[in-house]
Structure formats: structure tokens, C-alpha cells
Amino acid sequence: MEVGERALSRLSSATGGRTKKRYRHTRGACRCCQKKRRRCWGELKTILVKESYLETEGRAKEKQANA
Known part of the structure; x- marks a missing residue:
């Protein structure tokens, strides 16, 4: 998986779960x-x-909490 793809898949959660295909009509x-x-x-x-x-x-x- 390429870096750009990973960025897009992560962003879909940031944009409220919209998929890549609907990107073209983002409001902002x-x-x-x-x-x-x-x-x-x-x-x-x-x-x-x-x-x-x-x-x-x-x-x-987490590591500090576990130690």
C-alpha cells in the first residue's frame, strides 16, 4: 500500500466516513x-x-502506565 493511498483511506474517516470516490464534492x-x-x-x-x-x-x- 502506497503512502498516498494510506493517507486517503485515513482521511475518509476524518471526512465523516465518505469514500474516496465522493471526494470531488467536498464542501471545504x-x-x-x-x-x-x-x-x-x-x-x-x-x-x-x-x-x-x-x-x-x-x-x-501506555508504556509509562504499564511500567
Whole structure:
């Protein structure tokens, strides 16, 4: 599975469970280029980075709780 695909599948949960195919009609434009399209790659990357950061934070806290 390629990085982009993983981003899209994760985003479907962020957009309220809509599937990839219905992306074209998202209401919000993306922050950096203001086009009424699916969110552009820059924004996808920021979301992914945040999520992975939160995941690692959560794991670290779990380890502390277990220790």
C-alpha cells in the first residue's frame, strides 16, 4: 500500500466516513490552495504527521502506565 493511498483511506474517516470516490464534492476548500477539491498533498501530509505524532505519544504514555 502506497503512502498516498494510506493517507486517503485515513482521511475518509476524518471526512465523516465518505469514500474516496465522493471526494470531488467536498464542501471545504483546502487551506493552502483554496481550490474546492480534495485536500492537496501538503495538507494530507500535515494530517498524517499529526496522527503519527499522536500515535507515538499515546504509545509512550501506555508504556509509562504499564511500567
